[in-house]
Amino acid sequence: MPRRLSLCPGPTVAPVPFGDLLEEVGSTGLFQLFSTVLLSIPVLLLASHNLVQNFSAASPEHRCHLVQLNASRIGQDAQSDICQSFVIRQSSPDANGSTPCHNGWEYDRSVFTSTIVTEWDLVCHLQSLKSLAQSLFMAGVLVGAFILGDLSDRFGRRLILIWSLLLVAVMGCAAAFSQNFAAYCVFRFLSGVGISGFLLNYICLSLEWVPTKHRATVVSAQSYCSTAGQLLLAGLAYGIRNWRWLQLAISAPFFCFFAYSWWLPESARWLLMNNEHEAALRNLKLVARINGKAAAGNKVVLEVGEIQQINVEMLETQRGGKSPHSCLDLFRTPGLRRISCCLMFVSFSMNMSYFGLAMELSVFGLNVFLVQLFFGAIDLVAKMACALMLTFFGRRTIQAVSLILAGTFLLLSLPVPAEMSMVRLSFVVLGKGCLASASMCLYLYGGELFPTVIRQTGTSFLTVMARLGGIVAPVVLMAGSYQPFLPLLIFGVTPIISGVCAGFLPEMLNVPLLDTVEEVEERWEAKPKAAVMH
Structure with missing residues (x-):
């Protein structure tokens, strides 16, 4: 028998147990498989847009x-x-x-x-x-994170994702036909905005349609696609030696992604939290039909039909007359304030060290093409190991340990003599691999820790801090002209500090996604009480 969903009388509305609804219509069926695959395919070309200037802006003799x-x-x-x-x-x-x-x-x-x-x-x-052009692209990603994260929480994940794909397609192709450098920079900036919109929404839309036990698997698979995209770019650049055709090759497929993305339904979890119950029920019924559970979908629709009886006055009473959620909610309450500050520092330090090492690796004098293939493979192996450990040891442990290990390996490379370059390179490679593991964990962990009502707003702040870390990395490398050991020292110390900060975050292994700020605070308050009882 399907589980009946009840609403408690009174001035507040009981949270909708979305996990129960998802189980009724099928939580691991064809719909989840198709939607995850369709959302993962564009990820293969994300790395191409981020790194294409390694080839399209190459300086020949x-x-x-x-x-x-x-x-x-x-x-x-x-x-x-x-x-x-x-x-x-x-x-x-x-x-x-x-x-x-x-x-x-x-x-x-x-x-x-x-x-x-x-x-x-x-x-x-x-x-x-040419560095300015890349910086403007990164600035576009940062601006997109500021703007589109909040819009995703207000207007839905699907809408922003669809139009972000179109923006990447149009502006990426326009960059390929640019008649002057200024126009090229403008189009690259706008394509960066679109890339940010897709980045913010594809993981979230995937997480909100899968059950708790499969969240790590889905994020891991999408993270593999991102790493595989680095290898794909190397192959495309090897076969296409003209920058205009290469730019077109990585941009035109986004028109196809835009076309089929209309099939993807909006997150029912987000719709329920925004009082759009009829749309949520339609999407749940669609998922049930695709998963071969049409009968169960009809029963769920009948059972939750009473949700539509909630009137606007009760919803306003529940929210206490507050305005819609904003970025201030990330810092207004103690639980979310700690989560936000810790994750933002983790995102900043991790990306600063990662991008700094990517630039620093050129000093070892290796072939650039081989370097990209080798370190792409290292990242892939590290992420696979991380995916396995996330299932057994939890998010907080892996996030903290991977960051601390990354910093430790980088610090161990400092006393290695210059003539032992391969030993030093080995420590740096291990550190970079640990940072790749930390990056994959953060994609999952950040999406789980922020509640549904401000999940995209919180994720957008993490993206902003990541881009700031990438901007600061070259400045840290410049410090090496004064003291050669400073860059590796800074790149080693900051991940260790952020790893310690990650230890103060709540564990989300086998914990359902939280929907409201109140649920986050209730869980946060329950932790010290449980510790006192034990």
Whole structure:
């Protein structure tokens, strides 16, 4: 017999036991499989948009166009400075010398036929502009996190996800057809906003349709897709050597993602929490039909039909006349304030160290293509190990231990002599792998700790802190010019501190997702009471 859902009389409304509803219509059926797969496919190309400038902005060998060439008079000095043109004046040989490259550059096109560097001559004094383009893309992701996280909690996960996919498709393709560098930067910035909107919603929409015991499995699978995307990008860049076609190849598929995303239903959990009961019941009935439980879906609809009897006055009484939830709710109550502050510091320190190490690895002089493949494989192995341990040891333990281990490995690399570069590299690789595990755990843990009513707002703050960490990482690396040990010291100490902070978070292993701020606070207050009783 299906479980009857009851509403307690009085000024407050009993929380809807969504886990019971999900079990009735099927919590691990075809719907969950299809929706997880459809949401995971675009993840394969997320890494491509994040890292595409490693290839589309590659700087090939180049030199100035030589003026008045005379092969018998040009020696090594003619190419001693790639930013200077060696001019030979036949009328006055003593006046030969170097001048700025007014006539443009000649590029080695044996590896890449075209990049934004060769397209717009982003070399010498314009070399920093390619970094500006990447920074503007990251700024777009940060701005999107600020704006779209709150909108997702207000207007739903599905709506923001759909239009974010369209934004990535349109702006990514527009970047491929840019006629000048300024337009390219604008389109990359806007595609970053769209990437942020998808990032914030695809995990959340997946988590809210799966049962508690399978949340770690779903997030792990999607995290594998993100890592596999790094390998996919390397393959695409190897086969497509023109930056415009490469940009188009990673952007055009998002039109397909946009088209089929209309099939994805809105989270019934979010709909129930926002008093849209008819829509929630329609979606639950759809899920039941896809999972082969149409009869059970009809019974659930009949049983929860009384939810529609709740009037607006009772809902306002429940909320105490408060305005809709906002980002202030993350810090207004003690339980959520601790969760928010701890997770934000974890996100910042973890990403600062991760991106800092990705930049620092180039000093080992390895082939860039092999480095990307090797460290992508290391990340994949680390995430697989993390997925297994999350099931047995819980989120808090894995989050704390992985961060502390990452910092420890990085600190152990400091006293290693420079001539033992492979030993030092091994410690750095282990540290980076632990950071990859911590990253996957945070995707799951953050989505579980924040309640449904502000889940996307909380996740957006974590995304903002992650991007800030990526921005700070180059500044930390600059400190190495004063004291070579400082970057690794900072990258090692901060994860250890954040790992200690993670130890103060509540465990979410086998705990149902919480829907309201009040539920979070009640659970937080119950923890010290249970500790006193024991």
